[in-house]
Amino acid sequence: MKTSIIKVWSSGVLLVVMGCNSSKKSSDNTPNTDVHFVLSDTGQDVFYDDDGEVISKPEKDEEYYGQDAQYTGVSSAYKDNEDGTVTDLNTGLMWQKTPDNNRHNFYDAFTYVDELEIGGYTDWRLPTIKELYSLVNSNGELNPKDLSESKPYIDTNYFDFKYDKRMPYAGQYWSSTKYVKGPIQNIEIEGAFGFNFADGHIKAYETGLYYNGEGGVRNPGNLIRAVRGKEKVYGVNDFEANTDGTVTDKATGLMWQQTDNGQTYNWKAALNYAKNSTLAGYSDWRLPNTKELQSIVDYDKKTIPAIDESVFTCTNKDSWFWTSTTQGDFKYTACYIAFGKAYSKDNSAATTYYDWHGAGAQRSDPKSGQVEDYVLESVNAADSIRINNYVRLVRNVN
Template structure:
C-alpha cells in the first residue's frame, strides 16, 4: 500500500485508503457458541466517529451515526502466550508465530520458509489463508508515519511482536497463501496473492514475482511472514443455507445475511440508516457488517466476478463495493469496504486508466460523505478509485 496526497480545499493531507473492535449499547454474547465452526472475533473498534473523522459520543438509535462498528460488541479476541514463541487464539484454535523474522520473502519462497520452520517444538507450520490472517485484525490501529512512537499496528501487540519498517513505515504487509485467481492485477498483468498490511490495515493482492501467464521478471519486493498451524479448511469455510425469505444463514459463523442487495449505492450514513430501518424477512435487527464479518463471505476461490457464492447471493452490480460499519483507523473520515468486484486503482493521479489493482476480495476504504471532486489526489503513487456511494449487504446475529 502506498500513500497519496489528498487535497481538500487548500489543505493537503497524506492519504492512504483502506481498513478496521466493537463496544455496544446492546451487547451480544461475548463467548464463542460451541456450535459455531468459524469463530469471528470482534474487530476491536471501540470508538465512534462522524463523517469528518471526529470522535463522537455513543449514538442513540435515532441518531445519524447509529449502527457503526463500536455499537455492537461481538466475541472478544482471546489469546494465550504459550511461552515458547507461539500464541494460541482461544477463539479460533489456531496457533501463531509470535515473532516473525522481519525479512521480506518472495511469495513462493515463503512456502519454503514455513516448511523449514520449527517453533515451540512444532514443525507443521504453514502460510495462513487470507481469512485466517485477517482474523488477527485489531481495528484500533493507526499509523503516524512521521512519529512511529505514536503508531499502533492493526494487531494485538500485547501478544504479537511487530516492527515498523522505518524507511517505509506503511509497508507492513504479510503474505497469505491465497492466490488471486480471477485474473491479473495492475496494468502490467502480473500474478497476485493476497496479504494483509498490519501497519495500515488493508487487504490487497501483491506481486508474486510472476506475470499472470507464468513468466518471470516482475519486480518482487516481497512480504513478511507470520506462520500459523492448526487444522486446515475450517476457519473461513462457510456453510450457507437459503431461508427462502430473502435471507441466507451461514451456519459456520452464526450470521444471517441479505441474499440480494437492493441495487442502490449509499453514502456511509445513509447505509447505516438503511440497515437499521430494514425489516427484511420480518427481522428488525439488521445492521451493516463489520470488516471481519463482511470479509467472511468473500469467495476467494471463485474464478469469476463477483467474489461471492452466487449459488446463494446476488450482487445487482458485479462490479460491487460493499460498505462495512468500520471506520478506517488512519483516516477516520473514511470507512472500510470490501470489493466483491474489481478493486480499482491506477499508477498515479495523473493517469486516467484504472485497473484491478488490489483484486476482488480486497479491503480498502472510501470517504464517508461528500463529492468525489472534494477529494482531489495528487500523487506519484498508486491512487485508489473513489466512489463515496457504495452498496450494502445487511447482516444480523441469529
Template sequence: MKFNSLIIKSICVTMLIVGCKNSDTNKVIVPNNDIHFVLSDTGQDKYYDNEGNEINKPIKTDDYYGQDAQFTSIASAYKDNKNGTVTDLNTGLMWQKTPDFNRHNFYEAFDYVDDLEIGGYTDWRMPTIKELYSLLNSNGELFPQDLNASKPYLNTDYFDFEYDKRMPFAGQYWSSTKYVKGPLQNIKMEGAFGFNFADGHIKAYETGLYYNGDTGVRDPGCFVRAVRGKENVYGINVFINNDDGTVTDNATGLMWQQVDDGDTYNWKDALKNAKNSKLAGYNDWRLPNTKELQSIVDYDKKTIPAINEAFFKCTNNDSWFWTSTTQGDFKYTACYIAFGKAYSKDNSDAKDYYDWHGAGAQRSDPKSGNVEDYLMESINAADSIRIKNYVRLVRNVK
C-alpha cells in the same frame, strides 16, 4: 427457518459435509464435520462522524447509529505460550509470535515456513487470507512521522511487530491465498493476497510472476507470520437459503441479506438504511463490520463477483460494499470490501484504472462529500474513489 429439497444440494457447494464436487475448482470436497469459524470482534470501541471526529455513543434515533463500536461480539482472546508461539483461544489456531522481519518472495515464503521449528513444532504453514485477517485489531493508526505514537492493526500485547522505518506504511504479510480471478494492474501480473498490519488493508501483491507464468515482475516481497492448525476449517462457510430473501451462515451464526437493493449510499445513509430495514420481518439489521463482511468473500471462485452465487446475488458485479468500521488512519473514511474489481491507476495523472488490488480486497472510501474533494497528487498508485457504495445487511441469529 424454511427448508426445501434443494438446500442439501446447494449446501454442498460451500460446506464440507458431503463428498460433493466444487464446480469452480473441479475438486472433490472432503467430508469434515469440524466446522469452527469463530469471528472475533474487530476491537473498534469509539464512534466517529463523517469528518472523523470522535462522537458520543449514538442512540437508535441518531445519525451514525449502527457503526462498528455499537455492536460487540466475541472479544479476541490469546495465550502467550512462552515458547515463541501464541494461541488464539477463539479459533484454536497457533501463531508465530515473532517473525523474522525479512521480506520473502511469495513462493519462497512457503519454503521459509516449511523449515520453521518453533516451540517444538514443525508443522507450520502459511495462513489463508481469512485466517490472517482474524488477527485484525481495528484500533490501529499509523503516524508515519512518529512511529512511537503509531499502533499497528494487531494486538501487540501478544504479537511482535516492527515498522519498516524506510516505508512505515509497508507492513504487508503474505497469506497463502492466490488471486485467481484474473491478472492485476496494467502489467497483467499474478497476485496473492496479504494483509497490511501497518495500514489496515487487504490487497493482492506481486508474486514475482506474470499471470501467464512468465518471470520478471518487480517483486518487493512481504513479511510472513506462520500458523499451525487444521486447514480448511477456519473460513469455511455453511450457508442455508432461508427462502425469504435471507441466507444464514451456520458457521458464524450470521444471517445475511441475499440480494442487495441495487442502490448505492454514502456511509451515513448506509447506516440509516440498515437500521430502518424490515427485511424478512426482522428489525435488527445492521451494516456488517469489516471482519464479518470479509467472512463471506469467496476467494477460490474464479469469476467476479467474489461471492458464492449459489446463495447470494450482487446486482452489479463491479460492486464495493460498505462496512460499519471506520478506517483508523483516516477516520473520515470507512472500510469497504470489494466484491468486484478493486480499481487503482499508476498515479494521479494517469487516466486508466485497472483491477489493482483484486476482488476480495479491503480498502476504505470517504464517508461523504464529492470525489473531487479527495483527489490528491500522487506519484504512486491512486485508488478509485466512489463515496457511494452498496449495502449487504447482516443480523445475528445466535
C-alpha cells in the same frame, strides 16, 4: 435487544458466539446455530462522524447509529505460550509470535514455513487470507511522521511487530491465497493476497510472475507470520438459502441479506438504511463490520463477483460494499470490501484504472462528499473513489 450466548466446544476450545434475540416471533424459518468457526470482534471501540471526529455513543434515533463500536461481538482472546507461539483461544489457531522481519518472495515463503520450527512444532504453514485477517485489531493507526504515535492493526500485547523506519507503511504479510480471478495492475501480473498490519488494508501483491506464468516481475516481497492448526476450517462457510430473502451462514451464526437492494449510499445513509430495515420481518439488521463482511468473500471462485452466487446475488457484479468499520489511518473514510475489481491507477495523473488490488480486497472510501473533494496528488497507485457504495445487511442468529 436481549443478548444471548451460544457456547460450543470444538477440539478442546470453548467457542463463544454472541447473538441477539430477534423481534420476529415466527419460528417457521429457525436457522441452525451450530458454529464451525468464530469471528472475533474487530476491537473498534470509538465512534466517529463523517469527518473522522470522535463522537459520543449514538442512540438509535440519532445519526451514525449502528457503526462498528455500537456492537461488541466475541472479544479477541490470546494465550502467550512462552515458547515463541501464541494461541488464539477463539479460533484454536496457533501463531508465530515473532516474525523474522525479512521480506520473502511469495513462492519462497512456502519454503520458509516448511523449514520453520518454533516451540517444538514443525507443521507451520502460510495462513489463508481469512485466517490472517482474524488477527486484525481495527483500532490501529499509522502516523508515518511519528511512529511513537502509531499503533499497528494487531494486538502487540501478544504479537511482536516492527515498523520499517524507512517505509513505515510497508507492513504487508503474505497469505497463501492467490488471486485467481485475473491479473492485477497494469502489466498483467499474478497476485496473491496479504494484509498490511501497518496501514490496515487487504490487497493482492506481486508474486514475481506474470499472470501467464512467466517470471521476471520485480517484487519487493512481504513479511511472514506463520500459523499452525487444522486447514479448511476457519473461514469455510456453510451457507443455507432461506425462503425469505435471507441466507444463514451456519459456520458463523450470521444471517445475511441474500440480494442487495440495488442502491448505493454514502456511509451515514448506509447505516441509516440498515437500522431501519425490516427485511424478512426482522428489525435488528445492521451494517457488517470488516471481519463479518470479509468472511463471506469467495476467494477461490474464478469469476467476479467474489461471492457464492448459488446463494447470493450482487445486483452489480462490479460492486463494493460498505462495512460499519472506520479506517484508522484516515478516519473520514470507512472500510469497504470489493466484491468486484478493486480499482487503482498508476498515479493521480493517470487516467486508466486497473484491477490493482483484486476482488476480495479491503480498502476504504470517504464517508461523504464528492469525488472531486478527495483527489490527491500521488506518484504511486491512486485508488478509485466512489463514496456511494452498496450494502449487504447482516444480523445475528438466535
